[in-house]
Amino acid sequence: xxxxxxxxSRENELAYLFFRNPVAIVAAIIxxxxxxxxVLSPWLAATDPYDIASLDIMDSLIPPAWSExxxxxxxxxxxxxxxxxxxxxxxxxxxxxxxxxxxITFASVLGVTVGLMAGYFGGRxxxxxxRIADIQLSLPAxxxxxxxxxxxxxxxxxxxxxxxxxxxxxxxxxxxxxxxxARTVRAxxxxxxxxxxxxxxxxxxxxxFRIMFTHILPNIMGPILVILTVDLAVAVLxxxxxxxxxxxxxxxxxxxxxxxxxxxxxxxxxxxxxxxxPSAMLILMIISINVLGDFLRDALNPRMR
Amino acid sequence: MTVIFRRSLSVGFxxxxxxxxxxxxxxxxKWAGTTDPQTMDPHATNSAPVLGFLxxxxxxxxxxxxxxxxxxALAESWEQIGSDGxxxxxxxxxxxxxxxxxxxxxxxxxxxxxxxxxxxVRSWFAPVDSVAVVDDYTIDFLTKAPxxxxxxxxxxxxxxxxxxxxSNEAARPSREAENFATRNTNGTGAFTVTSRDPGVKTTxxxxxxxxxxxxxxxxxxxxxxxxxxxxxxAALLSGEIDFIxxxxxxxxxxxxxxxxxxxxxxxxxxxxxxxxxxxxxxLKFSDDLTGENPFKDVRVRQAAYQAIxxxxxxxxxxxxxxxxxxxxxxxxxxxxxxxxxxxxxYDPDAAMQxxxxxxxxxxxxxxxxxxxxxxxxxxxxxxxxxxxFAKVGxxxxxxxxxxxxxxxxxxEDNFDMYLLGWSPGTFDAxxxxxxxxHTPNSEKKLGxxxxxxxxxxxxxxxxxxxxTELDEDTRQAMIDETTELLQQEIAYIPMYVQPLIWxxxxxxxxxxxxxxxxxxxxxxxx
Numbered sequence: 090x091x092x093x094x095x096x097x098s099r100e101n102e103l104a105y106l107f108f109r110n111p112v113a114i115v116a117a118i119i120x121x122x123x124x125x126x127x128v129l130s131p132w133l134a135a136t137d138p139y140d141i142a143s144l145d146i147m148d149s150l151i152p153p154a155w156s157e158x159x160x161x162x163x164x165x166x167x168x169x170x171x172x173x174x175x176x177x178x179x180x181x182x183x184x185x186x187x188x189x190x191x192x193i194t195f196a197s198v199l200g201v202t203v204g205l206m207a208g209y210f211g212g213r214x215x216x217x218x219x220r221i222a223d224i225q226l227s228l229p230a231x232x233x234x235x236x237x238x239x240x241x242x243x244x245x246x247x248x249x250x251x252x253x254x255x256x257x258x259x260x261x262x263x264x265x266x267x268x269x270x271a272r273t274v275r276a277x278x279x280x281x282x283x284x285x286x287x288x289x290x291x292x293x294x295x296x297x298f299r300i301m302f303t304h305i306l307p308n309i310m311g312p313i314l315v316i317l318t319v320d321l322a323v324a325v326l327x328x329x330x331x332x333x334x335x336x337x338x339x340x341x342x343x344x345x346x347x348x349x350x351x352x353x354x355x356x357x358x359x360x361x362x363x364x365x366x367p368s369a370m371l372i373l374m375i376i377s378i379n380v381l382g383d384f385l386r387d388a389l390n391p392r393m394r
Numbered sequence: 395m396t397v398i399f400r401r402s403l404s405v406g407f408x409x410x411x412x413x414x415x416x417x418x419x420x421x422x423x424k425w426a427g428t429t430d431p432q433t434m435d436p437h438a439t440n441s442a443p444v445l446g447f448l449x450x451x452x453x454x455x456x457x458x459x460x461x462x463x464x465x466x467a468l469a470e471s472w473e474q475i476g477s478d479g480x481x482x483x484x485x486x487x488x489x490x491x492x493x494x495x496x497x498x499x500x501x502x503x504x505x506x507x508x509x510x511x512x513x514x515v516r517s518w519f520a521p522v523d524s525v526a527v528v529d530d531y532t533i534d535f536l537t538k539a540p541x542x543x544x545x546x547x548x549x550x551x552x553x554x555x556x557x558x559x560x561s562n563e564a565a566r567p568s569r570e571a572e573n574f575a576t577r578n579t580n581g582t583g584a585f586t587v588t589s590r591d592p593g594v595k596t597t598x599x600x601x602x603x604x605x606x607x608x609x610x611x612x613x614x615x616x617x618x619x620x621x622x623x624x625x626x627x628a629a630l631l632s633g634e635i636d637f638i639x640x641x642x643x644x645x646x647x648x649x650x651x652x653x654x655x656x657x658x659x660x661x662x663x664x665x666x667x668x669x670x671x672x673x674x675x676x677l678k679f680s681d682d683l684t685g686e687n688p689f690k691d692v693r694v695r696q697a698a699y700q701a702i703x704x705x706x707x708x709x710x711x712x713x714x715x716x717x718x719x720x721x722x723x724x725x726x727x728x729x730x731x732x733x734x735x736x737x738x739x740y741d742p743d744a745a746m747q748x749x750x751x752x753x754x755x756x757x758x759x760x761x762x763x764x765x766x767x768x769x770x771x772x773x774x775x776x777x778x779x780x781x782x783f784a785k786v787g788x789x790x791x792x793x794x795x796x797x798x799x800x801x802x803x804x805x806e807d808n809f810d811m812y813l814l815g816w817s818p819g820t821f822d823a824x825x826x827x828x829x830x831x832h833t834p835n836s837e838k839k840l841g842x843x844x845x846x847x848x849x850x851x852x853x854x855x856x857x858x859x860x861x862t863e864l865d866e867d868t869r870q871a872m873i874d875e876t877t878e879l880l881q882q883e884i885a886y887i888p889m890y891v892q893p894l895i896w897x898x899x900x901x902x903x904x905x906x907x908x909x910x911x912x913x914x915x916x917x918x919x920x
Binding site: 149150251335355356360 | 623711766791793
């Protein structure tokens, strides 16, 4: 079993590099723990922070269990509403990751499609799309997200806004990240476009979209994978930022950003755990995903080795 | 050549001298609050942040002193004429900031402006029948009936200059849009506004031509709104600002231990309460009910009342520094109903039974609107209340928003339930009855903050009687009756009286007034 594993890792270049890189291994373990904990939160968490009827205000602001006035029921303490902080963080990470994954999917589908078409067809379509991308790039991501959020708030019917907030956030974050994909994919498509296998496909009379998606796309997956990982971290961070500013998920739904926002109000009063633990979770998760992204970039780029 | 040189030299010296003297004498005072005054127009918004701020710039005929007693301001004296009116003898030699003289005509103009359709403070003049200018420095306010409290009730009625206002096309206040008076000021008060950047920064300077002697030694005052309380605390601790109101309750113990800072504590006149959409035909924010409004049923309102554990809210969210409230005014106010000072008990079981009786055993969802930068811990109170409501089947969908969006939302009736704090400007129990309990009636200038359209014929009948009654005991009996009606019908859920908590560097001397108005002319920087 172990031998087979070792043999596989020796044959597989990526796995070989991975197991020789302790930093990447640690990052992967942390990322898996974060993501696993988030996905399994309904089974792992002691309480359900969405069930506001179960909260008791008398349980609020209890310090972590190991301190003097701690309570064994709440391992890392409670927040101002009497929510178990550990459960809130697990659920919050789930929400943050959900928004992050949805947004990155949206951004990559949009960005890759635009990038492939721009790189393949060139000409006017390329020029127009890339000018739009340039405009998009000149706007900071947070500004785009705020803009989309503001427009959605104005357009959506009042009662529906909170229910659709995740969709709004996804679109807002996705729209501010698609350019990275589009530009990279366009550049690599330009290179692939003139290679012989593409030309032979064209001579065979294959439909351009088939060439793009079944022949070019698999050959440019490397850079896309790298952007996917790095931008996932950016998307999670953006979600946290928006929620921290109070324009993200509704106040009564825990996401890492809202938890940190609540925590900052108690920074000077000695209730440090409310801000420290969600922040630590966010930092750990972002760093580990970023380290993995860096590793992928180096591993997939022959010149970086 | 030499002339030019000499002149530029003298200018240079003058500038040097000015800067040098500025360094030694200038006392810039920087203060912060959670809410920026939405407007600089004293008749456009009847809210404490606006009136409190503008009390430094504009003045009324009378003003309140440090003990909240009425004292002469633009009127030197006043007396009752006949049974139904008041004569004000105005101060001579007062000028507005732009240099024009203050006369009775400006008072008449300000009355017309403040009692017009567009004004938010017109209910102050509901008892007024007519106003007559006797001469340049005498003016009569004739009331519809005897009104012993009238001078007390107009301490925040600020006087504007007729010429300045009309020539700048601001003859009428603008509540929603803007006009010239929204950003510019021309009062008679101790300070002038030298620059105004709404939501960012407002700068004031003492007015040289003020008629009274200034107690303060500040030469410039800068106001910055800081919505996030932790940011405000950081600004005070780092020395960026000299004073902040309020500070978060959770920070009070630590703040008291710190050297170099003073915490100013007091009881505010403000009662925090939840209000209902009494008249709406359907809930606006419900996921599961359409075409019906359970809050029309007094049993549902009582269930909401008894679902709230006010003691827990005070103990946990307010950190013990608030007092439970049974009615719309605090016990420090005139006309407080001792006879009706009992709150309904916190009783979730009774609340569930009431919900069952009303036919909502399975509960329902509704929208709870809440400001997040207006009252102390307002959002936390709403979140805690939402979880208490949920225990009896009232599933509140909480929306917390900054106050600049909050009042327009309430004015447009976008709520099923909402949070409101009320501090009676007259320090009398009649004030909230007039604003919050009387059926909204724009013609009579009544019920202007009764967003939920609560209406009770007997309350409407009692209000004018309370306003004109001269005998204290009879008047109190009427207030008791009104209070009882409001309690029986659960017109509002009064919860607690908010504390006043300010903090400053200990080099600052100031006076804390119970209406939470911050009066700059009492500030001394040592």
